[in-house]
Amino acid sequence: MNTNSNSFKKILVPLDGSKYSEKALQRACEVLNAFDSKIILLYVVEKSLPINFLDRKVYLEMVRKFGHKTLEKANNVLLKKGITAKIFLKEGNIVKEIGKVIKKEKCDLIIVGNRGLGSVTRFLLGSVSNNLAQSSSCSLLIIK
Amino acid sequence: MAIKIKKILVPLDGSKNSIRGLDMAIHIARQSHGTITALTVKSVPGIYAIHPLGFLDFSSLTEVKKFLNEAKVRAAKKGIQLTGKALAGDPGFDIARFANNKKNKIDLVVIGARGRGSAKEIFLGSVSNYVLHKSKKPVLIVK
Numbered sequence: 202m203n204t205n206s207n208s209f210k211k212i213l214v215p216l217d218g219s220k221y222s223e224k225a226l227q228r229a230c231e232v233l234n235a236f237d238s239k240i241i242l243l244y245v246v247e248k249s250l251p252i253n254f255l256d257r258k259v260y261l262e263m264v265r266k267f268g269h270k271t272l273e274k275a276n277n278v279l280l281k282k283g284i285t286a287k288i289f290l291k292e293g294n295i296v297k298e299i300g301k302v303i304k305k306e307k308c309d310l311i312i313v314g315n316r317g318l319g320s321v322t323r324f325l326l327g328s329v330s331n332n333l334a335q336s337s338s339c340s341l342l343i344i345k
Numbered sequence: 346m347a348i349k350i351k352k353i354l355v356p357l358d359g360s361k362n363s364i365r366g367l368d369m370a371i372h373i374a375r376q377s378h379g380t381i382t383a384l385t386v387k388s389v390p391g392i393y394a395i396h397p398l399g400f401l402d403f404s405s406l407t408e409v410k411k412f413l414n415e416a417k418v419r420a421a422k423k424g425i426q427l428t429g430k431a432l433a434g435d436p437g438f439d440i441a442r443f444a445n446n447k448k449n450k451i452d453l454v455v456i457g458a459r460g461r462g463s464a465k466e467i468f469l470g471s472v473s474n475y476v477l478h479k480s481k482k483p484v485l486i487v488k
Contacts, residue, residue, distance in 0.1 A: 208372070228483070231349065235376040235377060236376065331477075334474070334477055334486060337488070338488060339488055340485065340486060340487050340488050341485070341486045341488075342483060342484070342485045342486075343477065343483060343484045343485075343486070344483050345480070345481055345482060345483055345484070
């Protein structure tokens with residue numbers, strides 16, 4: 202076994218502000234301590250939803266604000282534990298953007314909660330985590 | 346070390362991907378000073394699973410024993426304790442049931458992304474997908 206290829210150097214934690222993603226963050230801290238790795242926080246503003254009930258610009262502004270707040274909150278949690286994180290805020294399709302960040306930053310592991318705020322297409326597993334499981338190129342830890 | 350993963354379940358089917366899952370589990374177990382439970386489920390067509398004689402398929406049991414032993418040796422080289430277990434039944438269902446059973450006290454399931462029955466699903470094996478959905482414990486998918 203080659204230890205280098207197996208250790209998690211970079212961990213990506215996609216957040217969406219739900220309590221599941223908070224749980225994932227907690228678990229990420231544990232893994233971080235054990236493996237001495239770097240963490241990347243990501244919030245993706247979902248743009249592909251067809252939204253008509255509000256002005257699109259206003260809506261996106263709201264989501265962006267929420268995203269910043271979520272990231273800040275998560276960062277504060279990490280700072281208390283003495284961990285510095287890289288922070289990204291992207292816009293577009295959630296799964297695609299996560300895939301892009303993985304490629305760009307060469308992450309080794311994604312940690313997600315099993316359900317988020319996304320619509321529940323699958324009854325037991327959130328649609329985003331399911332999509333990630335199917336299509337991502339790196340290992341995936343799903344927190345239940 | 347704050348990591349609290351004491352018992353790791355690794356389903357094995359003898360394929361390359363499951364060995365990779367095992368390697369990852371060994372790696373994690375070393376960090377957290379945990380133990381590994383290797384589980385092999387021999388797939389048995391429905392009716393035989395109910396019939397007691399379905400378990401007495403000696404020819405494949407030796408095969409199962411062989412790669413459980415291989416796994417044991419692999420783990421022992423790294424100083425990790427590994428207990429092997431063999432069941433007969435439906436792989437996905439039995440792995441999920443084993444993981445959810447409170448008696449087993451599993452903290453993490455480490456599973457290779459694809460095993461033997463891979464032809465149908467291009468991206469994720471059907472068994473790993475099933476376990477992913479049904480297990481109540483965290484699941485690590487190794488790619």
